[in-house]
Amino acid sequence: MATSMAERSSAKSSEDLLEVPKGWKEPKFSKDDNPKGLAVESSFATLFPKYRESYLRECWPLVEKSLSDHGIKAVLDVVEGSMSVHTTRKTWDPYIVIKSRDMIKLLARSLPYEQALRVLDDGMSAEIIKIGRMVRNRQRFVRRRQRLIGPNGSTLKAIELLTKCYVMVQGNTVGAVGPYRGLRDVNKIVTDTMNNIHPIYNIKTMMIKRELMKDDKLKSESWDRFLPKFKSKNLKKRKQPLKKRTKKEYTPFPPPQPESKIDKELATGEYFLKEGQKQVKAQELKRMKQAEAKARNQEKRNKAFIPPKEPTVASKSTPTNSTDTSIDIDAFKAKIKKNTQKKMKFSQPESSDSSKRKDRTGKSKNK
Numbered sequence: 557m558a559t560s561m562a563e564r565s566s567a568k569s570s571e572d573l574l575e576v577p578k579g580w581k582e583p584k585f586s587k588d589d590n591p592k593g594l595a596v597e598s599s600f601a602t603l604f605p606k607y608r609e610s611y612l613r614e615c616w617p618l619v620e621k622s623l624s625d626h627g628i629k630a631v632l633d634v635v636e637g638s639m640s641v642h643t644t645r646k647t648w649d650p651y652i653v654i655k656s657r658d659m660i661k662l663l664a665r666s667l668p669y670e671q672a673l674r675v676l677d678d679g680m681s682a683e684i685i686k687i688g689r690m691v692r693n694r695q696r697f698v699r700r701r702q703r704l705i706g707p708n709g710s711t712l713k714a715i716e717l718l719t720k721c722y723v724m725v726q727g728n729t730v731g732a733v734g735p736y737r738g739l740r741d742v743n744k745i746v747t748d749t750m751n752n753i754h755p756i757y758n759i760k761t762m763m764i765k766r767e768l769m770k771d772d773k774l775k776s777e778s779w780d781r782f783l784p785k786f787k788s789k790n791l792k793k794r795k796q797p798l799k800k801r802t803k804k805e806y807t808p809f810p811p812p813q814p815e816s817k818i819d820k821e822l823a824t825g826e827y828f829l830k831e832g833q834k835q836v837k838a839q840e841l842k843r844m845k846q847a848e849a850k851a852r853n854q855e856k857r858n859k860a861f862i863p864p865k866e867p868t869v870a871s872k873s874t875p876t877n878s879t880d881t882s883i884d885i886d887a888f889k890a891k892i893k894k895n896t897q898k899k900m901k902f903s904q905p906e907s908s909d910s911s912k913r914k915d916r917t918g919k920s921k922n923k
Contacts, residue, residue, distance in 0.1 A: 584678060590648045593627075600657035601640035604664035609634060615669040619659075622673055626652045630660070639664065658682040662733065666726040674722070674733050683739045688728030690750040697750075701725060704749045711755055715745060718762045757786045 604612060616632050623630045627647035631640045641656040655675050662672040662682055675682045691697040705712050705725055716723055719741045721734025732742045745758045761783055768774055768782060821827035826834065 582678070585649055585651075587648045590650070593645055594643055594647050594650060597643050598653050599640055599642040600653065600660075601638050602657070602661050602664050603636075603638050606637065608664060608666065609637070612639070612663065615663075618669060619663070622676065623656055623659075626656070626676065628652060628656045630656070652676070662731055665724070665729055665731045667722070667724050667731050667733070671722045671724075671733050679735055680733065681736055681739060682731070682733045683743060685730040685732070685743060685746050686728065687730055687746060687750050690747070700750055700752065704730075704746065704755055706755075711759075714759050715742065715755065718759065718766065757784075760784060 612632060613634070616630075620630050623641065626649060627644050629642045629644050631642070633640070639660040641653060641660060643653050647653070658675045658681070659672050661684060662675065663669065665684055672682075674680050687701065688697075691700060703711070706714075712723055712725065715721075719732075719734060719738035721732045721738040721742050723742055724731045730742075730746050732739055734742070741758075741762060745755050748758060749755050764782055764784070765779065768779055815823075818827065826837070829837070
């Protein structure tokens with residue numbers, strides 16, 4: 557029991573030693589820590605594009621002044637289009653030359669002087685992510701790069717607020733300046749965006765993590781239950797081939813050898829025929845093929861003279877549902893008699909009128 561208690565106490569003490577206390581900061585490296593300076597001179601150089609020349613000429617006196625405070629000499633060569641940094645005898649910080657190299661790299665990648673100067677501070681670093689070769693198709697690359705920037709730069713601004721880094725998208729690279737943890741998050745967001753994962757998913761995850769960090773109870777627990785899980789939905793289906801090839805069953809035996817021309821002639825009996833007989837047979841085959849082709853062509857020509865089938869229309873007068881076809885003769889006779897009487901009535905007044913007209917005309921003539 558005593559040994560187990562001792563082991564537990566030693567384990568707890570080792571865990572306490574591994575934990576970083578709150579508010580602890582690494583002490584600054586001063587000139588007193590390295591009074592003798594550096595033994596060997598180090599230098600770094602980088603090229604810059606032509607369009608950055610005018611800006612670099614304007615801000616170069618400020619760059620020289622800021623680097624001279626750390627004992628670094630900066631040189632701008634406009635003819636070659638390069639910037640270089642060198643250590644001097646006054647340089648006391650061995651790592652400042654690496655930071656000054658990052659500074660001139662950021663200046664070459666279109667970052668402003670005010671943001672590039674932040675690299676020289678402790679706890680700050682820089683990263684240049686090359687995104688040009690991540691996507692092959694140029695149009696797709698432009699769309700994904702624009703997705704990283706967002707409408708009016710809103711997505712980029714959200715990334716900067718969450719990571720506490722300054723991010724600059726320029727051409728085929730993304731430059732970032734900030735703390736180490738923020739640079740790690742920026743790198744993940746950029747690579748995921750170029751791999752067709754929208755940056756809003758990572759931004760949402762980071763926002764949830766930032767809220768969870770405030771709770772001390774959740775320090776030793778897993779955050780997977782709080783973080784969102786996004787599934788990739790590839791709606792575009794793969795194009796199916798026109799002819800699908802089915803795999804044949806595997807057999808250890810090779811396929812049968814195809815028959816040669818002589819084998820075919822032996823099977824049909826042509827091999828034993830004479831030259832004259834072969835020619836006669838070939839001519840007969842040719843005539844048969846010509847006759848078949850002629851018949852086919854004649855059928856095609858005759859198709860134009862065949863009249864199309866006319867559609868049959870049912871007459872309206874013929875009743876379709878009537879079944880009784882017998883005629884009542886008495887009713888038919890009465891109907892005819894009635895019609896004749898009507899005609900006689902209409903014809904009598906017309907004849908009286910015509911006789912009166914004739915009498916009048918006769919009297920007028922006698923007078």
